[in-house]
Amino acid sequence: MAPACLLGVCSLLCAWSVVTGHPCSLDHQGWANCNGKSLLHAPSSLPRNITGLDLSFNSLVVPRHGTLLVHFASLHSLNLSSNALLALSPAVFSNLGALRLLDLSSCSIAYLHTDTFKGLGNLHTLLLRNNSLQELEVPFFLPLKALFHLDLQHNALVSVDPWSLQLMEAVPQVRLEGNPWVCDCTAHPLQQWLQRRRAVQVTCASPPGLRGREVAALDSQDLGCWMKQRFPRGASTAQQITVTHSNTTTPPTTKAGRSWPYLVGFLVAAISISILIALAAKCKLFHKNFASYRHRPLPETSSIGGSPMEDSSDWDRGSSGQGASKNHPMPGAADLQAEDDDGFIEDNYIQPSEHLPEEEEREVHLSI
Template sequence: MAPACLLGVCSLLCAWSVVTGHPCSLDHQGWADCNGKSLLHAPSSLPSNITGLDLSFNSLVMPHHGTLLMNFPSLRSLNLSSNALLALRSAVFSNLRALRLLDLSSCSIAYLHTDAFKGLGNLHTLLLRNNSLQELEVAFFLPLKALFHLDLQHNTLVSLDTRSLQLMEAVPQVRLEGNPWVCDCTAQPLQQWLQRRQAVQVTCASPLGLRGWEVAALDSQDLGCQMKQRFPRGLSTTQQITVTHSNTTTPPSGKGGRSWPYLVGFLVTAIGISILIALAAKCKLFHKNFASYRHRPLPETSSIRGSPMEDGSSWDRGASESHPMPGAADLQAEDDDGFIEDNYIQPSEQLPEEEEQESHISI
């Protein structure tokens, strides 16, 4: 019963294709084979519920705006290989949300818009080998949430940035062989990524000294980069120091975090020395001020023998010998002081003195 039904469906599809006149062949599983028919566009007469479409080895023209295939929302597999597509515009496959496999091999693609694969959230396999891609932007990977297999073999990629490699970590199978990789310091992220993935057959194309070498087998010295020495987890600290001094001039990685005690000790020592210097300067200033305020007491008049006049004259002579003569400014200051004192003498006190002077004159 079942073979009879399948035969009936197949004959019905074949008869329908003959009536409609499209050049593709259909099978009972919903696969349309349009391989090598010199088509410029996908035939609009194909049933809209097909799940597979082979348009390889044709002359398809990519639209400048809109989508490539408007009438096939149930498509799960699409083969566009060996068409001169050259460039993929934005959202050209956005209506194929059920697509699981997309083959774009040997299409001479040199440009990918960052939103070229927008809407392909269910895409499982993407084949881009044998094209002319020179770089991959980070946004290229963002719509491909379910991607499992990515084939980038035999393009013109020379390097990949760190962000793109990080996004490619979520893709279990990635093929990068056959690209002209430049093995210099910029290839260090790629080298580390390949070592983690244990990928082989990814070889250098330049410089000449490294041509044909596997990128994953190179080290930092081969790439011309200055890197810290890395050690396996099983090595002890003594072994790490021995290997470091014998192979490289960089210090062991474990010593970098122990330098802070030396810094703290240096700061404490500097602060202590500064405090001692400040205390020493303060003590010296204190002694200087103390010495400047020391005075010798004057001799008492009662302990000096002789008449008051003699005492006064001797004291004046000693003072004159020990102290220089006052200047004109000092005399002027004394005269001024005397003048001020005379001005403060009351008239009542001057009268007796005048009378006494007149009495002397009369005598």
């Protein structure tokens, strides 16, 4: 009896599946529940006017081109959580212009194309928690003009660029908890953004000294950044101090303190130029002395053209030749005539030695 009843129930279920054409359950509000049915695609036999569709815990295959749900343009809510989607192709939801809620939690998404959410201008809530996102591409926010709630909890985000933070300023509710945030100087824009939003429980994962501390409670000194506050030109010197976000003050560095490198550089340049000038002068003097040593010394001769030894020998020959004939000229006469022509001996200047031969010659004539 019992096996017969069980067989009857199975037959009724099979008949219901054939009649309906899908394994999903429908309610009177237009919600279709296809949770955990091991589906590869959304059943095409579902009514086209449904407003809600739950396809969580299935094995959906996302097309590389085109849209995921071609026949359900009236959807306001779509749950695709716990499907191994990995990556979403561009404009995969472009035909769902009326969609208000999109749940992509726990889908192992590691990358979002910049045009993934193209066409979702009315999307109100986007759930991306428990995925593997490491960075946020700025353009993916641009189509989401009506976004109110963004959930990015428990991803692999370590930092967010300032432009993405600026775009997220227009989103009233943003959840960033559970990410391995790196709290260094690059996290300063995030820290300021969290302070303005008064968000809590966004904690640091590294460095080890800041692990577990809330990012919004940190200051610039904790992050390794020193931010200077600018003052108007008319402010007094006492007011021109360096201010950090932890109200830590340090005396300003005056112009005199910053001018010492220029003074040292000027002194080094002056000393170097002086050394170069001294070396150049020394080299010039060395070349001059070297060139002078290369000349040969002049011979030691008299200004008249003969040496003193030669003059003395000529004098001896003149004295010994007193008995020579009158027609033989004296050797020294031509020399004396040449000396007169040179202009170095005064006119009418005759050496005493030249009178001796004439007087001797007169005495000879007189004795004859």
